Amino acid sequence: MISASKTSKVVVIGTGLVGSSYAFSLINQNITDELVLIDLNKNKTEGDAMDLNHGIPFGAPTTIWAGDYSDCKDADIVVITAGANQKPGETRLDLIEKNVAIFKTIVASVMSSGFNGIFIVATNPVDVLAYATWKFSGLPMERVIGSGTILDTARFRFLLSEYFQLDFRNIHGYIIGEHGDTELPVWSQTRIGSEPIERYMSKYKQAGTQQDLDEIFINVRDAAYHIIERKGATHYAIAMGLARLTKAILRNERSILTISTLMQGEYGLNDLYIGVPAIVSNQGIERIVEIDLNEEETKQLHHSAKVLNDAINVIRNP
Numbered sequence: 001m002i003s004a005s006k007t008s009k010v011v012v013i014g015t016g017l018v019g020s021s022y023a024f025s026l027i028n029q030n031i032t033d034e035l036v037l038i039d040l041n042k043n044k045t046e047g048d049a050m051d052l053n054h055g056i057p058f059g060a061p062t063t064i065w066a067g068d069y070s071d072c073k074d075a076d077i078v079v080i081t082a083g084a085n086q087k088p089g090e091t092r093l094d095l096i097e098k099n100v101a102i103f104k105t106i107v108a109s110v111m112s113s114g115f116n117g118i119f120i121v122a123t124n125p126v127d128v129l130a131y132a133t134w135k136f137s138g139l140p141m142e143r144v145i146g147s148g149t150i151l152d153t154a155r156f157r158f159l160l161s162e163y164f165q166l167d168f169r170n171i172h173g174y175i176i177g178e179h180g181d182t183e184l185p186v187w188s189q190t191r192i193g194s195e196p197i198e199r200y201m202s203k204y205k206q207a208g209t210q211q212d213l214d215e216i217f218i219n220v221r222d223a224a225y226h227i228i229e230r231k232g233a234t235h236y237a238i239a240m241g242l243a244r245l246t247k248a249i250l251r252n253e254r255s256i257l258t259i260s261t262l263m264q265g266e267y268g269l270n271d272l273y274i275g276v277p278a279i280v281s282n283q284g285i286e287r288i289v290e291i292d293l294n295e296e297e298t299k300q301l302h303h304s305a306k307v308l309n310d311a312i313n314v315i316r317n318p
């Protein structure tokens, strides 16, 4: 358990677009006392450390340096954002081979430092790589967390808030499943304030149609493709999502977030990582919150799990 008085330390491995945006989010929100940057490109981490340190007088005290794997030994959290990203037209699953090979080396190097904290994985395909990190590290599943559908859920709440012209804090709903093409919205549990979305829409007739909602979900699911087409990568929103997850752990918030975690019978699924709501605390994953799904949602979740299960075979049978 991370004690409230101890100096908090986060190591980020892979300071490309996602990793450096995450570092920037951490120091802007005063989330950690110490921040270590690691990348194959040492010049880049040194430059990033200098640049971020020069911003500290405008923010809160954080000790930042370009480090190496020995710095992971006493880290509370190691966040992996290293590896290839999607090129226009590529799916997340197309990245498996390259990124699994990178993860073998990274996770072995982290573990040989004596690391005994919590891993957060963001590299894609994130569900497969979170599973790989759990297997390669030998740590308990509670302490290996994939960013899962944290970003997709944020996109969902944002687009619904725009559509209904309401504060996003009053939109409650989840995207679950693969962080990728087979993810799904849990409409049956989506609420506007305390009203189920269907009831809200029928009460206030001008409030929209199911066809509009279906379109919103497609824009959530395909958001990464739309952004990558325009600017080559997505990084700010996931960086903020990773900062949110880091804060939930370091401050023991016990927040319910849609992260990727190991299934051990929940939703009738086993031996794979997939995005579902779970309570996140300084223990890592404290509990999966098994929400009620209707028949269609269960079918879609099982389809998504099948796709991930097939992809994970690369790790089970190398």
Ligand SMILES: NC(=O)C1=CN([C@@H]2O[C@H](COP(=O)(O)OP(=O)(O)OC[C@H]3O[C@@H](n4cnc5c(N)ncnc54)[C@H](O)[C@@H]3O)[C@@H](O)[C@H]2O)C=CC1
Pocket (backbone or CB within 6 Å): 013, 014, 015, 016, 017, 018, 019, 038, 039, 040, 041, 081, 082, 083, 084, 085, 086, 095, 102, 105, 106, 121, 122, 123, 124, 125, 126, 147, 148, 151, 179, 233, 234, 235, 238
């Ligand atoms: N989970 C999510 O919701 C999201 C995940 N991503 C994923 O994050 C990953 C990173 O994306 P970007 O930052 O855009 O890529 P990038 O190419 O900008 O950065 C990747 C960094 O990893 C480093 N790297 C590669 N191999 C390494 C190794 N063995 N050890 C240490 N560092 C190594 C590279 O030098 C580079 O600096 C991609 O897989 C991308 O798909 C991106 C957005 C959202």
Ligand SMILES: CC(=O)C(=O)O
Pocket (backbone or CB within 6 Å): 086, 092, 124, 151, 223, 224, 234, 238
């Ligand atoms: C790239 C990616 O995984 C995303 O923006 O959702």
